[in-house]
Amino acid sequence: MRLLEIGIKNFKSLRDVTFRPGALSVLIGPNGAGKSNLCEALNFIGEMYRSGLDAAMVAHGGYGNVALRAVEDADTPASFTVTASLSKHDLRPGTNGRVRDGVAREIVIRHRVVLSTCPSSADDPYHIAEESVRVDGKLKHKRSPERLLQIDRNAAGLQLQVSPAVREQSLPGDDLADGAMRRIASTALRARPLDLMPSLIESLLWPLLPASSALGAIALYRLETSALRQPGVPSPEPRLGRDGGNHPAVLRWLESHDCSVFQTIVGSTCTVDRSDDGLDVVETARKTLELRFQEARPRRQWSAGEASDGTLRALSLFTALLDPRTDVVVFEKPENSLYPWEIQSFIDACRELAEKQKQIIVTTHSPIVVDRVRPDDVRIVSKPEIETHVDRLADLDPDAKPAWEQGEIDLAYYLRSGIVPEATPAMPLSVLADPL
Numbered sequence: 482m483r484l485l486e487i488g489i490k491n492f493k494s495l496r497d498v499t500f501r502p503g504a505l506s507v508l509i510g511p512n513g514a515g516k517s518n519l520c521e522a523l524n525f526i527g528e529m530y531r532s533g534l535d536a537a538m539v540a541h542g543g544y545g546n547v548a549l550r551a552v553e554d555a556d557t558p559a560s561f562t563v564t565a566s567l568s569k570h571d572l573r574p575g576t577n578g579r580v581r582d583g584v585a586r587e588i589v590i591r592h593r594v595v596l597s598t599c600p601s602s603a604d605d606p607y608h609i610a611e612e613s614v615r616v617d618g619k620l621k622h623k624r625s626p627e628r629l630l631q632i633d634r635n636a637a638g639l640q641l642q643v644s645p646a647v648r649e650q651s652l653p654g655d656d657l658a659d660g661a662m663r664r665i666a667s668t669a670l671r672a673r674p675l676d677l678m679p680s681l682i683e684s685l686l687w688p689l690l691p692a693s694s695a696l697g698a699i700a701l702y703r704l705e706t707s708a709l710r711q712p713g714v715p716s717p718e719p720r721l722g723r724d725g726g727n728h729p730a731v732l733r734w735l736e737s738h739d740c741s742v743f744q745t746i747v748g749s750t751c752t753v754d755r756s757d758d759g760l761d762v763v764e765t766a767r768k769t770l771e772l773r774f775q776e777a778r779p780r781r782q783w784s785a786g787e788a789s790d791g792t793l794r795a796l797s798l799f800t801a802l803l804d805p806r807t808d809v810v811v812f813e814k815p816e817n818s819l820y821p822w823e824i825q826s827f828i829d830a831c832r833e834l835a836e837k838q839k840q841i842i843v844t845t846h847s848p849i850v851v852d853r854v855r856p857d858d859v860r861i862v863s864k865p866e867i868e869t870h871v872d873r874l875a876d877l878d879p880d881a882k883p884a885w886e887q888g889e890i891d892l893a894y895y896l897r898s899g900i901v902p903e904a905t906p907a908m909p910l911s912v913l914a915d916p917l
């Protein structure tokens with residue numbers, strides 16, 4: 482799954498933002514500009530596809546916390562428009578049980594959800610006012626993509642259009658449109674449409690792709706050393722928590738399911754002397770899992786409670802990056818606690834993976850990170866007044882890229898010089914003669 486464009490309206494400080502992530506996107510901008518809010522929006526969207534809208538709302542503190550707190554007392558409905566491409570690789574055995582050959586090898590899905598507020602109802606402060614799904618794909622033996630499916634739902638009712646090719650291949654012999662309409666009608670009475678849509682798309686397009694599980698493969702990490710020192714709890718499919726919780730269980734899972742990834746994670750993490758060092762995940766008497774860092778010379782071992790902050794954080798960054806179960810990985814300030822050499826090697830690994838398979842989004846305040854990426858990767862997040870703007874560096878300053886390509890500028894120095902005003906605080910403190 483690859484995110485092509487995310488449109489966000491009235492989510493926290495994002496009044497109207499369109500974010501087009503590249504393979505690697507590095508978000509920079511002053512404190513309070515809205516970088517974390519953008520990451521939260523991405524996390525909200527991933528959670529919405531994985532667990533449904535209500536669960537995402539609960540996980541993010543409820544509608545009152547999620548919606549833009551407008552200065553004027555106006556209704557500010559939040560909306561999300563997600564455009565993503567899904568390929569045949571998104572048909573993963575294990576998550577969906579089986580793989581089938583589809584009518585299209587790649588589809589582009591555009592899903593739009595508009596929420597509306599119900600201030601009079603404390604029990605139900607929001608509902609879905611509008612929802613639409615468009616699915617375009619190139620069919621086998623056809624030259625250009627075409628619309629395969631379109632669903633529009635609003636106060637006026639629901640419209641469904643299914644292309645003849647999907648109609649033929651999805652449910653041969655059945656009247657697909659009628660069947661789908663019956664399913665919608667029966668489910669819409671008791672479910673919020675969003676909870677319905679992904680499964681509906683899947684049932685209509687099952688021979689194509691399982692859309693919702695693919696769209697849910699977004700993960701946000703804001704790692705906390707305290708969480709990384711906690712033991713893990715074994716489970717069949719452990720996931721790394723946003724703060725890095727359950728790290729030992731995820732490492733144990735990777736060791737048994739994808740040993741080469743486990744070895745890469747351990748090998749990528751720098752320690753003072755890494756020659757013969759190793760890492761074990763051990764089960765405790767209380768059936769929890771803990772990390773043991775093995776040091777070869779002198780021969781001794783350290784627990785997660787004793788390991789250094791940077792060692793734990795680097796290990797968990799590489800775990801999060803290389804876990805094969807996510808397609809879009811968002812890291813908040815990965816530089817925290819890391820030695821400059823280690824953060825450079827982490828950013829290089831992000832780039833390498835981004836060029837091959839994943840989309841990586843990073844927020845940073847580190848000049849080291851900024852100097853390790855290209856001008857096209859940089860997105861500048863600013864908040865000139867009450868709302869957040871997200872811009873490509875190339876759009877704000879067309880001169881930066883050619884100058885960087887000619888080797889004339891150092892990107893971090895250039896950005897903190899104030900040449901791009903959006904990248905620096907509106908009123909730098911006078912004591913900072915050379916503000917970051």
Ligand SMILES: Nc1ncnc2c1ncn2[C@@H]1O[C@H](COP(=O)(O)OP(=O)(O)OP(=O)(O)O)[C@@H](O)[C@H]1O
Nearest residue numbers: 493494511512513514515516517518546548549550
């Ligand atoms: N519901 C909301 N409505 C409007 N604005 C909000 C809402 N929630 C938070 N904000 C604004 O967003 C700001 C925080 O933005 P955010 O945490 O994304 O900044 P940041 O760019 O990540 O900053 P830092 O570099 O310090 O981490 C708050 O200061 C507040 O002004």
Ligand SMILES: [Mg+2]
Nearest residue numbers: 513516517518
């Ligand atoms: Mg932040």
